[in-house]
Amino acid sequence: MNRFSAFVQKEFRHILRDRRTLLILFGMPVVQVLLFGFVLTNEIKNANIAVLDPSKDLESIALTSKLMSSGYFHLEKMLDSPSELDPAFRSGKIKMAIVYPPDFARQLQAGTAQLQLIGDASDPNTATTLINYANATIADYQQEKAVNSGVIPVKSLMVVQTRMRYNPEQKGVFNFVPGVMTLILMLVAAMMTSITIAKEKELGTMEVLLVSPLQPIQIILGKTAPYLVLTLLNAFIVVLLGIFVFGMPLRGSIFLLAAECVLYMFVALSLGIFISTKAKDQMTAMFISALGLMMPTMLLSGFIFPRESMPVPLQVIGNVIPATWFNPIIKGIMIKGVGLDVLWKQTLVLGAMAVFFLGLSLKNFKDRL
Amino acid sequence: MSQIILENISKSYGPLLAAQDISFEVSKGEIFGLIGPDGAGKTTLFRILATLLLADSGTARICGLDCVKEYRQIRKIIGYMPGRFSLYQDLTVEENLEFFAAVFGSSIKANYDLIAPIYVQIEPFKNRRAGALSGGMKQKLALCCALIHKPEVLFLDEPGTGVDPVSRQEFWEMLASLRAHGITMLVSTPNMDEAELCDRVALLQKGKIMAIDTPKGITSGFKSPLLAVRSVDMYQLIKDLRDMEGVADCYAFGEYAHLKFRESTTLSLTLTNEILAFLNAKNHQNIEIKPVQATIEDCFIEFIKH
Incomplete structure (x- = not known):
């Protein structure tokens, strides 16, 4: 050898x-x-969130259920008053909260509705990602509504198309x-x-x-x-x-x-x-x-x-x-x-x-x- | 012609002088012993000769080849067994031997007759991992591995360390038998009793050679009368004897104390009786006194104290 x-x-x-x-x-x-x-992995699934919805009208309920069905969020609890927000964030049970005004549907009909997204930025990456997910879903909801009613909202005049090449699902x-x-x-x-x-x-x-x-x-x-x-x-x-x-x-x-x-x-x-x-x-x-x-x-x-x-x-x-x-x-x-x-x-x-x-x-x- | 020639070899590690102006020659087929305690510089000399270390000054030649310039050729013709067991513990006995044979471009078969007297003793364990062998077996395997390419010169650094007395005895018998193959051997040991088994020895202390001669030549240089003395309290015995008139030195030697007189003294029954009386006066029990021949160790102790 x-x-x-x-x-x-x-x-x-x-x-x-x-x-x-x-x-x-x-x-x-x-x-x-x-x-x-x-x-x-940096993808987020089923993040716990809270919803404060004093208006409880058709629009707010529809939007909430759309958000929940996206797969990104999980409804941890429904809040009854703004004072419950702070303890909920402090306890760490929720990563994000959605706050509706008392007359959400009416505001929307009038043209401009206020909606508040609150993120827990003690983890900035997660907070940013969740807010982005929510924003995208809300924009989507708006688009659908506009198409269904035949009204083109002013905001949607510029339609942005995004395409993620090579890895569309990111x-x-x-x-x-x-x-x-x-x-x-x-x-x-x-x-x-x-x-x-x-x-x-x-x-x-x-x-x-x-x-x-x-x-x-x-x-x-x-x-x-x-x-x-x-x-x-x-x-x-x-x-x-x-x-x-x-x-x-x-x-x-x-x-x-x-x-x-x-x-x-x-x-x-x-x-x-x-x-x-x-x-x-x-x-x-x-x-x-x-x-x-x-x-x-x-x-x-x-x-x-x-x-x-x-x-x-x-x-x-x-x-x-x-x-x-x-x-x-x-x-x-x-x-x-x-x-x-x-x-x-x-x-x-x-x-x-x-x-x-x-x-x-x-x-x-x-x-x- | 001498197979190993050292001329004025010196080597130091920082302030520590490991070899100072060492010169000696070893002829073909000779077993040459480097005798000295730990730290005497034995391993340093081995490494210089095995071309692993460069000396600070001086020249060393093996079979006429220069240890610095022609080290590649030297590595083909020497066998080297380091002081620490340096085989692969996770390989079996046979695999180790096969590997070293192949590395030297040889095979177990080609030189089987050379290693046979040693290998037959470990052959029953040839499928055992080297790490699981006893100390004596390990040394035998290491010797086989160092011999498998039939080297001209064999370097054995402390082969007797960590080995039981019986295995050590066998090991030296094997070395003696290798002489017949014309293999030159340089062996180091801190054990003085092993020195008597070499053809010639160099006594090494702190990087210096104190004497080079045959074991007989060295012990015959010991001129003082020597007695072995023993009693119950050895510590006190040595202390007391050192104070006795005419005593040059007294030191522990195995179970006895060796008592050395000045060269002018002659051993006689009168002297023995004098010692007995001296020790009795100091209340020593079970006293035993006998004349002994000086060993290499006695010479070594003498050299160190001079």
């Missing part, structure tokens, strides 16, 4: 015999995708699946390789490996090859979950997607090797990977927070994070169905990163103690 294949075989044995490694490799991606897909999953992929592949590829090399140092086996005819490049490639294969498998699992569990489309070429995944993994693996040339033990390797790679990948790459709204220095830092470039690639291929003609720039940046970090880690890999 030749040197290299013996090394790769040994590496596979280490991985397959260590339950913790296997769990991180295959348990975590699935759990993360499912978590992000099902639990951590599913959060379309954002999370690619985001989780950038995160998982970085985590598995970079963290696991840095840990596995640091482990050899920590246990003293590196000392024996160095005093052997193995070349540094053979050690490095032998360490990374198994993880490249396993991470590809991982990427495949995540894509399958996205498509079959969450209904993500795959509009572009699957081969291009696979090739881009391999490229991204090369960047991640070479980063992992680079970390391991600096870290003396597994703990250090893990901390550097977690803090230096995972956090920025999650926070700065535009996966969770939009990059446009970040201060300029953070945007600059974001530019050197591989995920920043990989995220648009996955979204482009899966959701928009575009090819290399659009994504060449991101691909080029990733390629340059791979060459840079691999060169850097080869240069830093010491073949003495």
Whole structure:
């Protein structure tokens, strides 16, 4: 058996015999995708609201029931007087309140009706989203009424048509699946390789490996090859979950997607090797990977927070994070169905990163103690 | 021609001098022992010779190859067994051996006769994970792994540490048998009794060589008369004997205290009786006195105190 294949075989044995490694490799991606897909979503459903309706006429009742049937709201309680508003918000039982005037239908007939929406802005994102949902539903109600009665209200002269391309239902999953992929592949590829090399140092086996005819490049490639294969498998699992569990489309070429995944993994693996040339033990390797790679990948790459709204220095830092470039690639291929003609720039940046970090880690890999 | 040549090797870690101007040669088929307590600089010398560390000054050659410039060639012809167990604990005995054979471009079959006397003892456990082996077994496996490519020179850093006395004895018998294959061996140990099993030894203390000779040559340099003394209260015994007239030194040695006289003194029954009387006067019980041959350890203690 030749040197290299013996090394790769040994590496596979280490991985397959260590339950913790296997769990991180295959348990975590699935759990993360499912978590992000099902639990951590910014869509709001069935938010508890209260209604204060002293008029209780046809119009107010019709509007309230329309709001309730939208699926976004759940009527927690009907209020009898304005003094009940404050305690209801304070107790945290309601996120929003709708307040009608005593003569809602009459006001509406006269031309202008007052209607108050009160949001709980202690959570500003939720409050804004709920108010927007309510506004949209109210506008809808007005439109319907106008059409039914044949009267065109003054306000509705300008008809705005909105169309959300590529993701008409605005599913959060379309954002999370690619985001989780950038995160998982970085985590598995970079963290696991840095840990596995640091482990050899920590246990003293590196000392024996160095005093052997193995070349540094053979050690490095032998360490990374198994993880490249396993991470590809991982990427495949995540894509399958996205498509079959969450209904993500795959509009572009699957081969291009696979090739881009391999490229991204090369960047991640070479980063992992680079970390391991600096870290003396597994703990250090893990901390550097977690803090230096995972956090920025999650926070700065535009996966969770939009990059446009970040201060300029953070945007600059974001530019050197591989995920920043990989995220648009996955979204482009899966959701928009575009090819290399659009994504060449991101691909080029990733390629340059791979060459840079691999060169850097080869240069830093010491073949003495 | 000498297989291992060190010339004026020095190495320091900050203010700590781990090796000071070390020079010695080891010829083909010789078992050479580096003897010294922990921190004497044994491992540093091993790492320099195994091309893992660069010396601050001096040159080292193995089989005529320079340890700095030609380290790649050296790594093909040496076997190295570090002081700490450095095999893969999650791989089985056989997998470990196969791996190291493959790494050196060899196979278990090709050099089976070389490792056979050792390997037969652990072969019944070949499907057991290395981490589950006993200390003695681990050392035997590590020796097999270091030998599997039939190295010219074998470096064994403290192979006897953490091993029971029986296994240690067996281990040294194996090393002796490897001499027949013309393998040169550099062995380090903090145990003075292991020193007697080497062809030649270097006594190492604080990065300096105090003596290089055959074990016999070293012990024959010990000129002072030596007695082993024992009583019930050993602590008090050593304290009292140190005050006795004509005594050069007295120190604990296993169950006994070794009592060293000045070189001019001659051992005689009169002297023994004098000691007995001296100790009786100090109320010591169950006194036992016998003349002993100086061991490497006695020499070592003498060197340190000089």
